[in-house]
Amino acid sequence: ETGVTQTPRHLVMGMTNKKSLKCEQHLGHNAMYWYKQSAKKPLELMFVYSLEERVENNSVPSRFSPECPNSSHLFLHLHTLQPEDSALYLCASSQGLGGRYEQYFGPGTRLTVT
Amino acid sequence: AQSVTQLGSHVSVSEGALVLLRCNYSSSVPPYLFWYVQYPNQGLQLLLKYTSAATLVKGINGFEAEFKKSETSFHLTKPSAHMSDAAEYFCAVSAGGTSYGKLTFGQGTILTVHP
Numbered sequence: 001e002t003g004v005t006q007t008p009r010h011l012v013m014g015m016t017n018k019k020s021l022k023c024e025q026h027l028g029h030n031a032m033y034w035y036k037q038s039a040k041k042p043l044e045l046m047f048v049y050s051l052e053e054r055v056e057n058n059s060v061p062s063r064f065s066p067e068c069p070n071s072s073h074l075f076l077h078l079h080t081l082q083p084e085d086s087a088l089y090l091c092a093s094s095q096g097l098g099g100r101y102e103q104y105f106g107p108g109t110r111l112t113v114t
Numbered sequence: 115a116q117s118v119t120q121l122g123s124h125v126s127v128s129e130g131a132l133v134l135l136r137c138n139y140s141s142s143v144p145p146y147l148f149w150y151v152q153y154p155n156q157g158l159q160l161l162l163k164y165t166s167a168a169t170l171v172k173g174i175n176g177f178e179a180e181f182k183k184s185e186t187s188f189h190l191t192k193p194s195a196h197m198s199d200a201a202e203y204f205c206a207v208s209a210g211g212t213s214y215g216k217l218t219f220g221q222g223t224i225l226t227v228h229p
Binding site for chain 1: 145146148150155156157158159160163165204208209216217218219220221222
């Protein structure tokens with residue numbers, strides 16, 4: 001595997017379900033990110049981790065719970081979601097947190113909440 | 115605070131024509147600027163970045179962008195469009211320096227290429 005991988009690629013879940021999204025980066029980076037991409041809206045930054053510590057929680061509802069067990073893996077645990085949470089969830093990583101570091105993105109998980 | 119405005123949510127060109135995608139930014143400190151491309155059902159791929167070296171930045175797939183501080187612009191160009199360039203393009207800005215640089219994205223511009 002190379003770059004940033006995400007599983008599953010597609011997920012359909014009911015509002016009462018619990019599921020998790022997984023992201024893995026194979027680039028030796030120290031920072032990882034979760035973004036939400038909805039139709040007709042700019043990418044929304046959700047969470048930022050640096051060396052497994054959360055450095056930003058961008059006013060995300062508690063029904064989204066991130067976990068970063070090590071610098072290569074990032075999870076997003078989902079529970080009691082709403083239909084408006086349907087979106088493409090993108091994971092990204094970067095070498096460091098400074099603004100000059102470009103972010104490398106995974107292919108995303110297309111989430112549909114029914 | 116920082117922001118990005120992409121002028122034109124849709125741009126349509128003929129194959130072989132010039133591609134021009136417009137991006138204006140606002141930043142309280144010298145910025146870093148990026149262009150990303152997203153193909154259908156894929157994540158974002160970095161095309162090029164400006165980090166205060168040369169103002170004309172060359173990227174992948176024949177794209178380039180010019181940083182113009184006086185106009186607070188970072189427009190993306192390609193001399194001759196190819197059908198494979200059809201995608202959505204995002205301009206993004208982050209704060210300069212070594213502290214945490216949150217990446218702020220524009221709304222995106224969908225590029226359509228006609229044969």
